[in-house]
Amino acid sequence: MLLAEVNQSFGATFTLLGFSEYVDLQVPLFLVFLAIYTVTVLGNLGMIVIIRVNPKLHTPMYFFLSHLSFVDFCYSTTVTPKLLENLVVEDRTISFTGCIIQFFFASTFVVAETFMLAVMAYDRFVAVCNPLLYTIVMSPKLCASLVAGPYAWGIVCSLTLTYFVLALSFCGSNVLNNFVCEHSVIVSVSCSDPYISQMLCFVIAMFDEVSSLGIILTTYIFIFVAILKMPSASGRQKAFSTCASHLTAITIFHGTVLFLYCVPNSKNSWLIIKIGSVFYTVIIPMLNPLIYSLRNKDVKDSVRKLINHLTQFC
Template structure:
């Protein structure tokens, strides 16, 4: 019986409807998402290159930012090309193996980014609350260890989630009213008992979210207390500006997650979820490098110098 279910599942095809309900918007959406993806790739790869070639940016904060840009680039590349393709082709199907593969890499990126944002909050805590000990406390060895923990947790949870999908059975071709293979999609179209998979999702997703949010909130409580104790207004402004970009990125990231999974059911839920997923999977990876570069004087200065060198060479 088990082998029969696996054979059935291996032949299953999913159909990602995406934005098929809006045929007149297919071309404008294609151009829009293609532009967003191009900006995302250029922004994140550019951020990685700038940090790597500039000795001035070889600090813990920019080391974590480089990894965040890498995650955003990977996540966008996993999701956006398939979205763009489905806007111009008639066959919007994807095999069960392809869907699970997309989910595995997307989940790994998201779960790793959760931990990375918490690590970056801790980095800002040490920099602002203990500036004299910052260089010693945030050693290159510790930074590498924290990044390794982030990637390891992301891969581990993604493997757990993917395993919980692989044990499910899928009996026939299913139409998915979205453009990406999300975990809840697999649960909704499965023809087997999903109780165990739902339990794994609840445990590991909530554990990751709660643990990282505790680190972020705790870090910023200490940061704000330290800033309020500063006597110099310029010192307070400088201290706050060093974590403003990260705080903005955290707010957008977790705000979108809460919006997607905590909104009440309504007649427009399908469209709302699509728009929320677009913002979460497509727009945020583009926004992060813009947020950090526009609010960071060091990055803007180096970027300006690179543009000047390019102009001179021409």
């Protein structure tokens, strides 16, 4: 009986409504999202390349930043191409397998980003509170472990959620009122009781959000106390500037996630949920490299040198 339900589910198809109700906006939205995705790809891959080729940027902070860029690139690439496709074609269907694969990778990378930001907060804590021991404490082995943690935990969370989604049964063609195969919209069209899957998703999401924010808030309390104790104004300004970009990225990411948690579960809220989903799946991966490049002198200098080098080469 269970095998028959699984086979039936794998034969099901989903239809991603996306923004199909706004017929006149399909082409403008396609152009906007295409431009955003182009900036996201160039910004994040460019950040990775710049950090790789410039020996001056071979520090723990930029090592973590390169992985944040990698996560943003992968996250955006998991979601945006299908969004762009659905804006220009009439057939907005996606296979059950394709939907589950998108859900798995999107879940993996969003959890990885959540804890990558927490890891970067710890890095700033060590840099500000123990500057003389920074290079010793943040050893290559520890940095590799701190980066591996978010990826590993993201995979564990994603596998767990995917397993319980696969345990549900889906019948025939199902309409998903979103542009991405997100957990809440998938379980909303299930033929079986999704209570366990919903509760598990809630528990995992709350644990991830509370624990990552707990790490971030704790480290920044110590950071601000250490900054206030600095005798020189220039030292305080330099310390604040090293944390400003990271704090901006944290505020935007977690602010959007917490906002989505607060949206009431009603039909009238679906548009708000879609807009919020666009922000943290499409917009934020574009903003992060811009935030770090515009506020970081070392990155700006590296970009300028790379452009000058390419101009001379051409």
